[in-house]
Amino acid sequence: MTKFKALAGLALSALLMGSAAFAGEIVINSDHSDPAPKKAMEELIADFQAKHPDITVKWNNFDHEGYKAAIRNFLTADPPDVAAWYAGNRMAPFVGAGLFEDVTDVWASNGLDEQLKSSAASMTIDGTKWGVPYTYYQWGIYYRADIFAEQGIAPPKTWAELLAASEKLKAAGITPFAIGTKALWPTGGWFDYLNLRVNGYEFHMELTSGKVPYTDPRVKAVFEKWAELVGPGYFLENHAAIDWQDAIPQMVQGKAAMYLMGNFAVATMKDGGLTEDQIGFMQFPEITPGIPMAEDAPTDTFHIPSGAKNKEDAKVFLAYLASPEAQAKMNATLGQLPVNNQAAKPSDKFLDAGFTMLSNAYALAQFYDRDADAEMAKAGMEGFQEFMVKPDQIDRILERLEKVRAKVYK
Template sequence: MKHSSFAGSAPDLARRSLLKGVGLGAVALAGVPFLAACGGSGGSTDSKSLTFGSGSSDDVPKRAYEAVMAAFKTKSGDSVTANVVPHNDFQNKINNYLQGSPDDAFTWFAGYRMQYYAQKGLLAPVDDVWEKIGGNFSDALKKASTGADGKKYLVPNYNYPWGFFYRKSLWEQKGYTAPKTFDELKTLCAKMQKDGLIPIGFADKDGWPAMGTFDYLNMRLNGFQFHQDLCAHKESWDQKKVSDVFDTWKALLPYQDPAALGQTWQDAAKALEAKKTGMYLLGSFVTQQFTDPKVLADIEFLPFPEVAMEGQEAVEAPIDGLLLSKKGGQNQAARDFVEFIGTPEGQNAYYKVDTSNLPTAKGADISGFTPLSKKLSETIASAKNISQFFDRDALPAMASNVMIPALQSFIKDGSVDVKNLESQAKALYAAQ
């Protein structure tokens, strides 16, 4: 999510209010001028303290990182000063933040959105940290944490799969069964609508949530590699494969919440909790919104149904973690902090508070996994391919300046101009 070359006027990185995820928590705060709250310290070099910039502003992930900081201080004696900024604002101002006075360590994402800032020289490599913790991570996680220069920049904390979430009790009451194919999904939606429900909860006020639907339909129709190549603009937008994605999506539009463009993902989560919607396509961070234990225990997960070529081999499971700013790389305490988040001990501290995300380190305590967490974990483990998210895999400007308005327009009237998408993509990618 960013902009042209992310220069001076911080591009509108396509926010992923999401979720805390990738760490984050999402609180939309339009207009905070400049991440002023974040990192005025400019990165400390005191070896016994560090500053930590966090976009995990929702209550659950915020408290989870507080638990991590407390555990780190107990273990090392080093103190961490956190600067928590509303999620969307953190994302949207990241360019100015990193070029200004950033904190030593900060929450961010894997994929292109990490590699971009590494190439700009705004991050400190953490290969020395990986020499100590590398054995805790899978090859897929190692790859996702590596920049284009072959150096490591991210220490993964957790990831979270996207799929349909629903209330088990509602489905049992109505006699619904989980769809395995797209045709079965459409049939189920028609039945839900007849039963007076909004079949698919949907919220796209912030722009990024609809990318999840696009990514899944694209991967299910055209395959994981095509998703990667389209995001990298190795494939063109003005071709039948892309038009087919939107044409297939049109079949779902009548079943998606008509109020989507006016509500946030948190609003749609409340509708699911209230049993006003039959299911909701989002990342597992959606469960952060369910504070009633009975409701949380009633949530079930359904992988996105197969549509065409690759069945359900690919799963969208973005990876969030910690990075060091260029200045932070000079602070040993900051290096120790990002190392800590890459250990079972650090991730256990996080997961005890935020169970909506799945720890990535081998050896992390999963004995307390709920049936839902086990299913989410198994979904990721059994996937042949794991994608990030469009706004993490693609050029930031393409995600925020082109895709968000295009998808919102499509949701509104069901039309899209793929030739226009291609012309904008050509100009943006050529400028890199």
């Protein structure tokens, strides 16, 4: 009988402890489901536990796509102590709904304002920091270095040089630019870069935050530049039918020579059979002279939900995540760039080029579908895709986008 009582007591206490988390336990929800991110996360957690043995980490790993829907549920129903998400306007709905905790103090007390300077703007809403960035990657033009050498083309530095190079490639029967727009977002990269180079970072941010109408002549100017590439057929035909990966074989087979993409494309290119020497990387060329060069660098972040039970230890975790050592190790596994500017430089050729480019960047944009409101981004990228098929319809497309803008940013 006493034995039974003891067992019951044990069961009861276990039940109680199960419902209220252990003191010193933090729950992390994230979407590191792909092999490399999963490994990076496992290493990060192991290192953190070695350094802070008093804190236990419980990690719930979600499927990448499912996470986008799941986060909306668990932030309200059962908030973890730390949650993965993205910078810029992507976090605005959660900040607006009061679901993320203010972490300005983590930044201030760990010297992050200096070390994570390049991402400070994209983590700030209303003068407050809402999370800690841990990785980003560069965008730029990846090109077939061997084809360029064969055709006697030097990597273009200006718009005129880019046009000349494209003309030369086209004449040689090579499509200058690979692209697959079925999933829409690859068009966003083109719009971002053209706008950043034609009008500059400030205008791009004003536009993506809905302060400038899409019928503005400066926006029209962006599409005029774009039309200089669309008109002569410098993009892959039938791009609307294929995904971005499907365009890579064209580049591997030497039927296309350049690809405006994020750094993750290098892995796919290598899988396709290109060697490191065959692939070159260049910054998107200058268009309007004198405009400081800003870049696209989508940033991944961690946040503390406002409903977290153990905010104190969660902040310890964020501080560790922001440290140069943690970021260097994590990004070596991820194959991406540490945000912390004190972190050791990556050894990879493309990452090294990206690190230098982003460290010297005038400012960083997150990407069209993270900077602009989600609904606007969808309509915008649909418009970009339509423009790339029917460039003469630009006025009608911009009027439609303006209608959406007026509705979304009331």
